[in-house]
Amino acid sequence: MKKMFEVLALLFFVCLIVANTNAQKMSVEMVVVNAKVRTMDTAKPNAEAFAVVGNKIVAVGTNQEIRALVGANTKILDANGKLVLPGFNDSHVHFLxxxxxxxxxxxxxxxxxxxxxxxxxxxxxxxxxxxxxxxxxxxxxxxxxxxxxxxxxxxxxxxxxxxxxxxxxxxxxxxxxxxxxxxxxxxxxxxxxxxxxxxxxxxxxxxxxxxxxxxxxxRIIPEFSFAEKTNAAQAATDYAASFGVTSVQDMSTGNDVGVYQ
Missing domain, CATH: 3.10.310.70 (Diaminopimelate Epimerase; Chain A, domain 1)
Structure with missing residues (x-):
């Protein structure tokens, strides 16, 4: 029984090593380097680069730190010193x-x-x-x-x-x-x-x-259909995103909540 536990422990240890090695080899989908990144983090307000996986920023740091995450299929964008800001929020908008x-x-x-x-x-x-x-x-x-x-x-x-x-x-x-x-x-x-x-x-x-x-x-204008409202919400979303607005507080009525669900 003791020997069996020793074997299982050894296998578990090997699995951890393999998993850690694979994690180190894992690369991100895109990096942006040579940027002026404003993080809004008071402890580290500025950075040079960041890495993206899917729709999430997964790492922020120096050019050297972020380039270390580059793999064979990673897309590299050179910001050429341009300013990068977090997404904006519009706290009062008639979005629909x-x-x-x-x-x-x-x-x-x-x-x-x-x-x-x-x-x-x-x-x-x-x-x-x-x-x-x-x-x-x-x-x-x-x-x-x-x-x-x-x-x-x-x-x-x-x-x-x-x-x-x-x-x-x-x-x-x-x-x-x-x-x-x-x-x-x-x-x-x-x-x-x-x-x-x-x-x-x-x-x-x-x-x-x-x-x-x-x-x-x-009162005589026909009500918009749910599909028309959905299309309008999508158009507004695309337009807002094109200007860096990533979140809003909509002043529409409660009747329109379902459009966003």
Whole structure:
């Protein structure tokens, strides 16, 4: 019995040696060298290089330390002295909404009413009749004079598509005549508490709805499907990652939690 234990102990010791040898021979998938790495570790705030396996950084250190992990199939990236930072976190973002905006009409940097209308026309030309045109993020303060847009600016280029496009602050939006008709917003429609239907000198709605008045249109816009929300979340994820944002706190409602699961 004693001899058997001695043999088992010897075999166990040999296995440990083999395992340790294999571990030493194990190489990483990728290393980044010659970088200015900010680790955010107060004990060791700076480094020259790091190693990656899969989606994880497994080692951070000097060029010499990290090059020791290089194997035959390791990819080596030379940062040429560039700065490397940990992933950024956005602690307040309307993530899903931003994902949808990536596929909506973009008016943020439109410099004039004419450019505003042209972009909407070009966007509408790609859509089937009846599909809503949303998004926008327009800013009339970019225009001279900086008058608010009206439905007349876009009616001619969107005869078959309802439009409801937000100002960049989210506190007002412009509807075209088709959208106003669908929502039954007319000269006789009353303002709601906390909101305003902007009107012309004759009392007719100009198409701009402010704050709570936007609910007149929002309530008739079809709900996005789960698949559409999932696609928007993926688009937002890819876009955020391209700028080094690796985590967010989404201000979406609890109804959208399932999209991320």
């Amino acid at each position: 909404e931003g994902g949808f905006q990536l596929s909506n009409v973009d008016l943020r940097d439109a410099k004039s009413p004419q450019e505003f209308a042209r972009r909407i026309k070009e966007f509408a030309a790609k859509l089937p009749k009846g599909q809503w045109i949303l998004g926008g993020n327009w800013d009339h303060e970019n225009w001279t004079p900086n008058n608010l847009p009206t439905k007349e600016l876009i009616d001619a280029v969107t005869p078959d598509n309802p439009v409801f496009i937000s100002r960049l602050d989210g506190h007002m939006a412009l509807a075209n005549s088709l959208a106003l008709k669908m929502a039954q917003v007319t000269k006789d429609t009353k303002d709601v508490a906390g909101g305003e239907i902007v009107r012309d000198k004759n009392g007719e709605p100009t198409g701009v709805l402010k704050d709570e008045a936007m609910s007149y249109i929002n």
